[in-house]
Amino acid sequence: MAVDSVRRLVDRGVSQPLPTQHISKFERLNSRELDAVDLLSDESPYFDSYEFDGQTRTYSEFEFTTEPLFGSPKSAIGVLEYREESNFIFLVLDQDTPKPDTIFDELRENAGDQFPVQGDFSPTYENICDFIRAADHVVKVNTPTTKDDPVTRISEGANLPIELARLRFDYEENSKIITYSDGQLTIPLPERENSLLQSLSEQASLREYVIQTFEMAFHE
Amino acid sequence: MSFISRSRCRLREFCGIGHSEICAELSPRQTLPGQNDVLLLQPEGGFLLKIVPTSDKKYDGEIRFKVQDPFEIRNQSRPEIVDWDYNQQKLQFNEVDERSEVLMKAVLPEKFRGEASACISAIDCTENITVGRLPMKSDPPVSNG
Numbered sequence: 511m512a513v514d515s516v517r518r519l520v521d522r523g524v525s526q527p528l529p530t531q532h533i534s535k536f537e538r539l540n541s542r543e544l545d546a547v548d549l550l551s552d553e554s555p556y557f558d559s560y561e562f563d564g565q566t567r568t569y570s571e572f573e574f575t576t577e578p579l580f581g582s583p584k585s586a587i588g589v590l591e592y593r594e595e596s597n598f599i600f601l602v603l604d605q606d607t608p609k610p611d612t613i614f615d616e617l618r619e620n621a622g623d624q625f626p627v628q629g630d631f632s633p634t635y636e637n638i639c640d641f642i643r644a645a646d647h648v649v650k651v652n653t654p655t656t657k658d659d660p661v662t663r664i665s666e667g668a669n670l671p672i673e674l675a676r677l678r679f680d681y682e683e684n685s686k687i688i689t690y691s692d693g694q695l696t697i698p699l700p701e702r703e704n705s706l707l708q709s710l711s712e713q714a715s716l717r718e719y720v721i722q723t724f725e726m727a728f729h730e
Numbered sequence: 731m732s733f734i735s736r737s738r739c740r741l742r743e744f745c746g747i748g749h750s751e752i753c754a755e756l757s758p759r760q761t762l763p764g765q766n767d768v769l770l771l772q773p774e775g776g777f778l779l780k781i782v783p784t785s786d787k788k789y790d791g792e793i794r795f796k797v798q799d800p801f802e803i804r805n806q807s808r809p810e811i812v813d814w815d816y817n818q819q820k821l822q823f824n825e826v827d828e829r830s831e832v833l834m835k836a837v838l839p840e841k842f843r844g845e846a847s848a849c850i851s852a853i854d855c856t857e858n859i860t861v862g863r864l865p866m867k868s869d870p871p872v873s874n875g
Contacts, residue, residue, distance in 0.1 A: 609773075612840045629816035632805040654759060654778050655831055671807055671833045673759070673776065692776070692806045692835070 512706065514591075514600040514695040515610035516724075520626035535616055539571040539587070542711045546593070549719045550726065553681055556644035557726045565595035571707040574616075576608050588613070589707050596725045599627060600695075602710060610694070631693035633728055635669040641690060641727035645677035649687060681719040688720055695724065750854040752789050754862035755780040762867060769850070769866035774837040776806060777864060779852065781823065781830045788825040792855040795819045797836065798848045801866075806833040820855070838868045845869065 546567050548560035570590045575583050586608055591600040601610050618627050642648055642664050652674040653660045660670055674691040689696040697717050699709050712718065758769035759776040769775045783789040795803040796819070805814040805821075812832055813822040821832060836850060845868060852862040 607840075609840045611837065615839070630804040632814040632816070633807050634810050635807055636810055638807055654757075654833070669810070671778070671831060673806070673833065 511696060512602050512604040512699055512710075513610075514602050514697060514721075515614070516631050516693045516695065516728075517599045517601070517614055518628050518631070519592075519597045519599065520628055535575050535577070536620075537573040537575070539573060540705075540707055541568065541570045542707060543568045544711060544713060546718075546722070547713060548722075549681070549714055550722050553719060554644060554723060555646060556640075557723065560722050560726065561729070562593065562595040562722075562725055565593055567711070568592045568594070569707055569711045571705070574608060574613055576612070584608075587706070589710055591710060591721075593721075593725065596729050598725055598728075600721070602706065604706060633693075635671055637728045638672045638675070638690070639664050639669045641724060642672070642675050642677060644723045644727055646680045646685075647678040649676040649678060651675045679716060679720050679723070681716040684716040686716055695720070750857050750859050750861050751784055751787065751791065752854060752861060753782045753784055754793065754852050754854075755782075756850060756852060756862045756864035758864060758866075765867075767865065769836060769864055771801075771836055771838050771866055771868040773840065773843050773868060774804075774835050775866065776833060776835045777850075779821070779832045779834055779862070781826060781832070783826060783828075788827040789823055790825055791823055793821045793823070793861070794853045794855050795821075795834075796851040796853060800839055800842045801846075801848050801850075802837050802839070803850065804835050804837055806835055808832050836866055843868070 544567055546562055546565045548563040550557045550560040571587065572590065573585050573587050575585045577583055586603065586605055588601060588603040591602065601613060603610060614627055617625065642651065648661045651660050651672055653670045653672055655671055664670060674689065676687055676689050678685060678687050686698050697720055699717065702709050710717065757778045759778065760770040762768050762770050769777055797803060803819050808814055809830055811824045811826060812830060823830065847867045850864040850866060851860050853859065854861045
């Protein structure tokens with residue numbers, strides 16, 4: 511299943527193009543660009559509108575080749591999604607290795623100022639709990655700090671440290687359970703006839719609805 | 731402040747860890763069987779940092795994490811009154827007047843995967859005093875055939 515790992519660019523509000531040339535262990539394959547269309551106004555139970563309506567969404571498919579100390583090199587194909595106004599970057603991989611941190615670290619070291627990715631993703635408890643409150647249904651949340659029912663406490667406005675949240679989001683006729691844990695989103699994609707790049711870069715989809723909700727909950 | 735918290739502070743002073751305006755406790759979220767005080771990394775492991783001011787004064791200060799290379803510390807999430815500087819490996823607390831809990835994690839980068847032991851030190855930057863420690867162990871490499 512495809513997993514999104516989240517980061518921000520260091521310079522917020524400064525539009526940066528995704529790196530285009532071959533850098534280090536990255537080989538850029540295909541890319542796609544489109545404008546975000548507000549999906550929240552008519553559907554979201556929590557947010558009245560979408561703040562980043564019209565922003566450019568850029569998707570860049572790449573091949574990443576690891577160079578292990580022992581054994582032969584291994585390659586993985588993934589997609590980097592960059593959202594120009596909110597400055598969020600989503601790294602989408604549908605395999606376990608290499609780890610997202612490995613790819614982000616490589617990007618940080620080699621793209622440098624051209625595409626300054628933050629070292630880690632450090633949201634506030636309020637960000638995460640806003641995202642939970644914006645779901646259509648809360649299936650489960652794990653918190654290390656309270657024995658009281660965390661779902662009730664969050665619905666009443668408390669902001670708790672959350673290690674894992676399983677949430678149901680409904681968009682039009684679609685309904686999916688997604689998982690948030692430690693800067694990673696697991697969003698089921700429809701059965702794929704197309705490439706990962708094409709599946710991710712649809713104009714309107716449940717995934718795009720979840721991503722817009724995420725941007726609203728987590729933006730600073 | 732609770733009796734348990736006061737005891738922890740006194741214990742730290744007795745052990746020579748130092749005196750600070752705060753008590754800090756690092757609680758591992760994953761541990762090795764039979765070693766409940768050792769953080770298990772596979773290849774990362776979460777821990778909860780609990781900060782309690784030792785007086786009625788609000789705490790404004792910084793906690794810096796120190797670990798042996800190539801381990802590093804990352805933040806998972808934080809209260810609104812706490813900021814995190816990844817490059818400095820430092821938490822900034824702004825007017826904390828009661829218990830404050832921050833979800834952190836220790837990471838062993840993928841290319842260094844293997845069995846290793848290390849210790850996380852939490853240092854109060856104002857007094858340059860170690861206010862908490864947590865031993866950790868990364869798991870042996872997983873054989874994938």
